[in-house]
Amino acid sequence: MPNKRVKAPFFVVNPKNFLVGEILLDLAQYANQLAEEYHLDILFTAPTAELAILSKECPNLLITSQHMDPIHPGDSMGRISAESLKNVGVQVVVLNHADHPLSVAEIAQTINRAKQVGLQTIVCADSVIEAQALALLNPDILLAEPTSLIGKNQISSRDYVLSTIEQIKEINSNVLVEQGAGIGSEKDVLELLNLGADGVGVTSGIVKAENPKEMMKKMIQVVASFRGERK
Amino acid sequence: MPNKRVKAPFFVVNPKNFLVGEILLDLAQYANQLAEEYHLDILFTAPTAELAILSKECPNLLITSQHMDPIHPGDSMGRISAESLKNVGVQVVVLNHADHPLSVAEIAQTINRAKQVGLQTIVCADSVIEAQALALLNPDILLAEPTSLIGKNQISSRDYVLSTIEQIKEINSNVLVEQGAGIGSEKDVLELLNLGADGVGVTSGIVKAENPKEMMKKMIQVVASFRGERK
Amino acid sequence: MPNKRVKAPFFVVNPKNFLVGEILLDLAQYANQLAEEYHLDILFTAPTAELAILSKECPNLLITSQHMDPIHPGDSMGRISAESLKNVGVQVVVLNHADHPLSVAEIAQTINRAKQVGLQTIVCADSVIEAQALALLNPDILLAEPTSLIGKNQISSRDYVLSTIEQIKEINSNVLVEQGAGIGSEKDVLELLNLGADGVGVTSGIVKAENPKEMMKKMIQVVASFRGERK
Amino acid sequence: MPNKRVKAPFFVVNPKNFLVGEILLDLAQYANQLAEEYHLDILFTAPTAELAILSKECPNLLITSQHMDPIHPGDSMGRISAESLKNVGVQVVVLNHADHPLSVAEIAQTINRAKQVGLQTIVCADSVIEAQALALLNPDILLAEPTSLIGKNQISSRDYVLSTIEQIKEINSNVLVEQGAGIGSEKDVLELLNLGADGVGVTSGIVKAENPKEMMKKMIQVVASFRGERK
Numbered sequence: 001m002p003n004k005r006v007k008a009p010f011f012v013v014n015p016k017n018f019l020v021g022e023i024l025l026d027l028a029q030y031a032n033q034l035a036e037e038y039h040l041d042i043l044f045t046a047p048t049a050e051l052a053i054l055s056k057e058c059p060n061l062l063i064t065s066q067h068m069d070p071i072h073p074g075d076s077m078g079r080i081s082a083e084s085l086k087n088v089g090v091q092v093v094v095l096n097h098a099d100h101p102l103s104v105a106e107i108a109q110t111i112n113r114a115k116q117v118g119l120q121t122i123v124c125a126d127s128v129i130e131a132q133a134l135a136l137l138n139p140d141i142l143l144a145e146p147t148s149l150i151g152k153n154q155i156s157s158r159d160y161v162l163s164t165i166e167q168i169k170e171i172n173s174n175v176l177v178e179q180g181a182g183i184g185s186e187k188d189v190l191e192l193l194n195l196g197a198d199g200v201g202v203t204s205g206i207v208k209a210e211n212p213k214e215m216m217k218k219m220i221q222v223v224a225s226f227r228g229e230r231k
Numbered sequence: 232m233p234n235k236r237v238k239a240p241f242f243v244v245n246p247k248n249f250l251v252g253e254i255l256l257d258l259a260q261y262a263n264q265l266a267e268e269y270h271l272d273i274l275f276t277a278p279t280a281e282l283a284i285l286s287k288e289c290p291n292l293l294i295t296s297q298h299m300d301p302i303h304p305g306d307s308m309g310r311i312s313a314e315s316l317k318n319v320g321v322q323v324v325v326l327n328h329a330d331h332p333l334s335v336a337e338i339a340q341t342i343n344r345a346k347q348v349g350l351q352t353i354v355c356a357d358s359v360i361e362a363q364a365l366a367l368l369n370p371d372i373l374l375a376e377p378t379s380l381i382g383k384n385q386i387s388s389r390d391y392v393l394s395t396i397e398q399i400k401e402i403n404s405n406v407l408v409e410q411g412a413g414i415g416s417e418k419d420v421l422e423l424l425n426l427g428a429d430g431v432g433v434t435s436g437i438v439k440a441e442n443p444k445e446m447m448k449k450m451i452q453v454v455a456s457f458r459g460e461r462k
Numbered sequence: 463m464p465n466k467r468v469k470a471p472f473f474v475v476n477p478k479n480f481l482v483g484e485i486l487l488d489l490a491q492y493a494n495q496l497a498e499e500y501h502l503d504i505l506f507t508a509p510t511a512e513l514a515i516l517s518k519e520c521p522n523l524l525i526t527s528q529h530m531d532p533i534h535p536g537d538s539m540g541r542i543s544a545e546s547l548k549n550v551g552v553q554v555v556v557l558n559h560a561d562h563p564l565s566v567a568e569i570a571q572t573i574n575r576a577k578q579v580g581l582q583t584i585v586c587a588d589s590v591i592e593a594q595a596l597a598l599l600n601p602d603i604l605l606a607e608p609t610s611l612i613g614k615n616q617i618s619s620r621d622y623v624l625s626t627i628e629q630i631k632e633i634n635s636n637v638l639v640e641q642g643a644g645i646g647s648e649k650d651v652l653e654l655l656n657l658g659a660d661g662v663g664v665t666s667g668i669v670k671a672e673n674p675k676e677m678m679k680k681m682i683q684v685v686a687s688f689r690g691e692r693k
Numbered sequence: 694m695p696n697k698r699v700k701a702p703f704f705v706v707n708p709k710n711f712l713v714g715e716i717l718l719d720l721a722q723y724a725n726q727l728a729e730e731y732h733l734d735i736l737f738t739a740p741t742a743e744l745a746i747l748s749k750e751c752p753n754l755l756i757t758s759q760h761m762d763p764i765h766p767g768d769s770m771g772r773i774s775a776e777s778l779k780n781v782g783v784q785v786v787v788l789n790h791a792d793h794p795l796s797v798a799e800i801a802q803t804i805n806r807a808k809q810v811g812l813q814t815i816v817c818a819d820s821v822i823e824a825q826a827l828a829l830l831n832p833d834i835l836l837a838e839p840t841s842l843i844g845k846n847q848i849s850s851r852d853y854v855l856s857t858i859e860q861i862k863e864i865n866s867n868v869l870v871e872q873g874a875g876i877g878s879e880k881d882v883l884e885l886l887n888l889g890a891d892g893v894g895v896t897s898g899i900v901k902a903e904n905p906k907e908m909m910k911k912m913i914q915v916v917a918s919f920r921g922e923r924k
Contacts, residue, residue: 021318047315048279067309076248077328078298084278087252097308103794133826332565364595483780509777514745529771538710539790540760546740549714559770
């Protein structure tokens with residue numbers, strides 16, 4: 001079963017390790033319902049151990065792993081293989097997050113391993129020059145996110161966003177560009193899409209909202225209506 | 232639901248990253264059946280993403296994670312939290328495997344985190360002196376396994392086994408001692424139990440056997456009959 | 463030439479990476495003069511690249527490396543071998559600092575490598591239980607320093623200091639216990655020696671003092687007079 | 694004092710951690726003499742602790758560090774700062790060797806730190822695609838060395854060498870391309886220069902030769918005569 005390529009504009013719900021169990025599943029199920037309702041590509045990340053449950057309960061989401069190791073099946077312990085992720089229904093993996101930095105050699109190998117089993121990749125970059133370097137490795141999506149803004153209530157500057165998108169596409173026009181870091185409301189989501197982001201990823205903006213499900217819905221509605229206008 | 236403490240003699244099936252999907256599940260289901268039949272504590276490790284499936288299908292096994300990070304729920308990506316493991320039914324975690332070495336500070340923190348949510352811990356050590364040092368940190372089980380023998384078809388020397396067990400118990404008599412590395416047959420299992428091991432863990436001896444399920448059964452029968460004699 | 467064993471009470475000047483070049487050398491030369499004047503064991507750490515210069519200019523100091531890798535001479539790049547340190551006159555190495563955590567296996571191997579070439583070892587520990595575990599590996603000196611206090615202007619609590627010293631000596635009475643973290647003045651130095659510390663190590667208290675050389679002198683004088691009283 | 698930019702064709706003697714002390718110094722002093730005699734840019738790497746001695750004794754060599762950390766002077770232990778290297782006379786640093794892999798973020802930061810103090814950088818890459826990605830980060834020299842060939846007695850394939858050089862220069866024509874791995878004799882050196890390498894780096898070919906100094910001389914003579922022909 002070939003993996004359908006993520007389509008812009010897409011939305012990434014990234015609860016990191018903030019949520020587990022019932023609360024995580026409840027949020028995912030609501031995202032699953034919204035994905036169906038709005039016919040949007042919604043990626044939803046989760047702790048590795050929870051991926052199997054989410055993928056079973058939420059068929060409309062693109063279930064996304066928060067990490068993967070550049071290994072083949074075999075004599076390793078506690079490393080996350082492409083095969084094990086594929087087996088539980090994962091469709092996308094995040095690589096090189098600030099919390100799990102990889103060497104260039106490891107990123108190249110892990111992208112290859114993902115392609116071999118039919119997983120798509122999101123590779124994180126911290127600066128424009130890094131984003132360009134990583135674009136050459138042909139990930140599906142580049143997440144351009146200044147580490148200094150992660151968890152802050154402030155989106156990347158207009159200049160950063162514009163130059164990142166332009167300079168990544170210049171190097172590799174096939175790569176989709178995701179913007180994240182510091183998105184606090186649906187207005188931030190719209191602003192980033194208007195600046196040219198192919199997709200937007202949110203953590204704190206949702207998990208720390210007064211009403212996470214309501215906030216997630218508003219953000220997803222903005223993405224859906226942005227797509228409508230663009231058509 | 233409090234976690235029942237692992238009871239000696241126990242058996243650990245540790246397929247590492249050799250198996251995923253149907254083959255892994257099939258082996259686990261057979262182990263589950265044997266655990267019921269022989270009333271034995273059988274620990275079964277699996278890649279993190281597969282733990283939820285195995286724990287649901289195999290209620291008689293002590294599902295065991297191959298790694299855990301010393302984190303609290305929160306702003307981390309791709310790290311494995313105690314809470315996420317507990318949530319999917321894991322009962323035991325392996326720490327400090329040669330493939331995932333941790334600092335002493337991390338081992339101490341991770342053992343604490345495991346205890347807070349009710350997970351038991353297996354901590355790996357490479358030499359007698361390391362095993363003694365780690366015994367002071369109060370894990371439930373110490374796996375004394377010379378790295379140089381991992382994956383080899385040769386068990387630890389009689390001297391290594393005897394001195395390890397004796398010297399660990401001298402430091403901390405509450406710790407159960409598991410022996411692993413290089414166990415090729417049910418005879419090796421019996422020899423290690425006779426030397427005083429509280430439990431035995433097997434990888435290659437099972438996954439590389441001509442008939443893995445048959446070999447696993449023979450090994451488990453040896454553990455069961457050893458327990459019978461000892462009673 | 464055998465390395466003389468460090469004698470209590472000793473003093474460690476640990477400028478970490480705060481100082482390089484002339485300023486570092488100037489401080490070291492003054493410490494060298496004080497070591498001669500007071501006949502004290504003064505350990506002085508420095509960035510790896512500066513060790514050769516300091517050891518040549520300061521024969522009365524025990525020049526101390528801030529790290530060492532568990533390698534043998536051979537095919538490695540940028541790793542710090544015991545042989546290269548010994549060759550430039552280093553006499554002591556610090557291992558497992560919070561900034562350079564090592565696995566237990568690595569600590570055990572590195573202590574062995576150090577002994578093979580005649581280097582003494584200081585192993586850092588973060589809590590009492592870790593200090594006990596590491597005492598079993600037989601370092602020459604244990605530095606018991608709660609990571610949370612590093613760089614803070616507050617010494618470890620009286621209870622922490624007393625229980626650490628007692629519990630380390632109980633496990634291994636041969637190990638000298640160094641106390642560090644948050645020492646701001648000569649009074650803190652005296653208090654720690656009175657509580658039973660074999661030696662005291664200082665970073666911020668010296669490099670951030672208005673007059674680093676003057677502060678270092680006062681601290682060293684306290685150590686010297688403490689020794690005098692104890693005789 | 695500005696650092697003179699390395700000029701092609703250059704030669705890198707890279708004894709890694711194979712040599713220390715007198716033997717290392719003796720080899721370096723001979724290289725120093727050859728650098729003067731042939732007016733060649735000869736880079737000579739050494740264990741960090743030995744750099745100060747070599748740089749003092751060998752003014753005609755470009756003394757090269759085998760690693761550097763992306764740190765500023767301050768509160769770190771055992772990390773190698775740009776300032777400490779500059780202070781002892783180092784002129785070039787090797788980054789991202791297979792033995793010391795760095796994340797892209799770290800490579801970008803370390804290149805910046807090196808430029809701030811006037812150090813040149815050699816960044817290692819394992820494959821053509823990685824070499825291209827890293828060329829975007831603007832190092833002075835790219836070392837294109839398939840990890841699988843390190844220490845082997847076989848140079849990279851003609852195709853690998855040609856495509857690497859061409860594809861790196863296409864991305865960033867300012868970057869000098871060094872070829873290494875598996876160079877056993879002066880013939881290999883000549884072949885790589887003829888294929889377009891700007892420089893050649895040798896470890897095993899020299900340190901494991903029957904007569905290391907003689908072999909080093911032959912290789913350097915080949916570089917010198919290659920330059921002569923090209924003029």
